[in-house]
Amino acid sequence: MKKIVMKFGGTSVATGENIRNVASLVAESVKQGSGVIVVVSALDGVTDELFEAAEQARKEKQAYIQAFKQRMLERHCIAIKKAIKNAAVRKEAEQIVGKIIDELEKVLTGICYVGELTPKSKDYVLSFGERLSAPIVCGALRDLKLKSQAFTGKEAGIVTDSNFGDANPLFNVTKHQLKERIEPLLEEKVTPVVSGYIAATQDGVVTTLGRGGSDYTATIIAAALAMDEVWIWTDVDGIMTADPKIIPSARLLPQLSYQEAAELAIFGAKAMHPRALEPIMKENIPARIRNVFNPENPGTLISSETTTTRKDAVKAVAIIKDVAMINVSGGGMVGAPGSYARILDLLGKNGINIMMISAAASEANISVVIRRSLLGRALSALEIALMGRGFASDVTAEDDVSVVAAMGANMKGTPGVASRIFNTQAKNEINIRMIAQGSSELNISFVVKEKDGKAAVQAIHDEFKLDII
Ligand code: ASP
Numbered sequence: 001m002k003k004i005v006m007k008f009g010g011t012s013v014a015t016g017e018n019i020r021n022v023a024s025l026v027a028e029s030v031k032q033g034s035g036v037i038v039v040v041s042a043l044d045g046v047t048d049e050l051f052e053a054a055e056q057a058r059k060e061k062q063a064y065i066q067a068f069k070q071r072m073l074e075r076h077c078i079a080i081k082k083a084i085k086n087a088a089v090r091k092e093a094e095q096i097v098g099k100i101i102d103e104l105e106k107v108l109t110g111i112c113y114v115g116e117l118t119p120k121s122k123d124y125v126l127s128f129g130e131r132l133s134a135p136i137v138c139g140a141l142r143d144l145k146l147k148s149q150a151f152t153g154k155e156a157g158i159v160t161d162s163n164f165g166d167a168n169p170l171f172n173v174t175k176h177q178l179k180e181r182i183e184p185l186l187e188e189k190v191t192p193v194v195s196g197y198i199a200a201t202q203d204g205v206v207t208t209l210g211r212g213g214s215d216y217t218a219t220i221i222a223a224a225l226a227m228d229e230v231w232i233w234t235d236v237d238g239i240m241t242a243d244p245k246i247i248p249s250a251r252l253l254p255q256l257s258y259q260e261a262a263e264l265a266i267f268g269a270k271a272m273h274p275r276a277l278e279p280i281m282k283e284n285i286p287a288r289i290r291n292v293f294n295p296e297n298p299g300t301l302i303s304s305e306t307t308t309t310r311k312d313a314v315k316a317v318a319i320i321k322d323v324a325m326i327n328v329s330g331g332g333m334v335g336a337p338g339s340y341a342r343i344l345d346l347l348g349k350n351g352i353n354i355m356m357i358s359a360a361a362s363e364a365n366i367s368v369v370i371r372r373s374l375l376g377r378a379l380s381a382l383e384i385a386l387m388g389r390g391f392a393s394d395v396t397a398e399d400d401v402s403v404v405a406a407m408g409a410n411m412k413g414t415p416g417v418a419s420r421i422f423n424t425q426a427k428n429e430i431n432i433r434m435i436a437q438g439s440s441e442l443n444i445s446f447v448v449k450e451k452d453g454k455a456a457v458q459a460i461h462d463e464f465k466l467d468i469i
Pocket residue numbers: 009010041042047048129196197210211212213214215
């Protein structure tokens with residue numbers, strides 16, 4: 001029996017019709033003799049709405065919560081009606097969903113009363129999206145005459161530390177519990193539906209694995225149960241050479257190594273949760289990115305092999321918008337041990353993730369790239385802490401920039417890649433503001449003005465002929 005974990009993202013289960021489509025894709029594989037474990041995200045946009053509702057509750061907005069509850073109930077009940085035909089199965093799903101939404105209302109009301117939202121209670125609120133989607137997908141499978149059972153991440157046995165909002169799985173207990181609770185079902189021809197993204201601490205307190213964490217749930221389960229493959233079902237054909245919205249001639253990449261795919265995930269190519277590949281890379285389990293709306297397409301295969309037919313170094317080029325660059329400079333940093341550490345530590349303590357760093361050997365300045373929405377917070381933290389101490393004399397920022405990242409496994413050890421990348425920029429009269437190449441040599445990233453972003457990506461796509469197989 002071939003054992004597959006199938007993860008369905010938010011758009012795949014956005015509506016009742018979509019959920020039916022998902023159920024029939026699963027049913028097809030099960031009827032062909034595969035053992036399938038389904039991992040689902042929340043209905044598209046629900047996690048964002050829960051985020052907002054938690055904030056509104058913190059601000060003690062009772063009326064908002066009432067309206068929100070009604071909205072959630074309606075959306076999920078409409079989905080049930082479209083996804084499940086059998087009256088008894090439908091009724092059961094409605095009851096489960098109704099109960100979960102009552103609980104959600106109580107939680108939000110509680111937050112409203114205390115007017116405080118801790119990372120712990122926030123994770124609890126965020127867990128409701130996946131708690132609601134799993135029973136509906138389970139019902140849709142049963143509607144198609146499959147035996148199925150729904151689990152939250154906690155019920156399935158996924159245990160994490162208590163780093164709320166971005167919890168880390170404890171692999172040994174998790175594996176043990178998944179083996180006990182989920183694995184036997186496959187033998188009994190039952191299809192388990194596990195809610196992605198959410199887990200629990202050893203004490204049973206609900207945690208989340210970080211945004212987009214359903215991918216991670218899928219690969220944790222795959223590694224723990226030695227599954228044969230992980231299929232990440234999404235709303236695009238697979239991983240592309242560039243964002244097709246920017247580069248119309250962008251092409252699907254049929255195959256990538258784990259390292260290449262991880263590199264792309266980190267660079268926001270909307271491929272996967274950045275840590276999702278770790279568990280399966282260790283166990284050498286291949287992953288496939290596939291399109292629920294175009295299942296004929298085999299998608300992108302991610303595995304340990306680099307059986308690429310292309311010899312050229314660059315395989316894909318990504319652009320990250322919505323970023324800002326901060327430059328800290330000052331003679332006081334030269335030859336002063338710990339000066340960079342202080343800057344990075346400050347940003348970290350303020351919850352600001354650094355996406356890219358560059359510091360020249362002059363040691364007189366360091367540049368970092370962060371999400372644009374965090375710029376105000378970063379600048380005020382840096383200014384308060386650093387200015388007037390003779391340490392850093394100037395903090396400047398640019399918020400009209402983008403990061404361009406070129407990547408590919410063959411870049412490693414190939415001379416001349418950087419010169420080709422930057423030559424094409426020069427030919428297009430694009431000024432480079434900042435550069436970084438990790439010594440992994442799998443990617444070269446640089447910062448340009450936002451208005452030059454499209455041309456910068458196009459130039460690399462053309463130079464390395466990425467539109468040709
Ligand atoms: N629902 C969660 C999110 O939107 C997890 C996921 O979709 O993978 O981040």
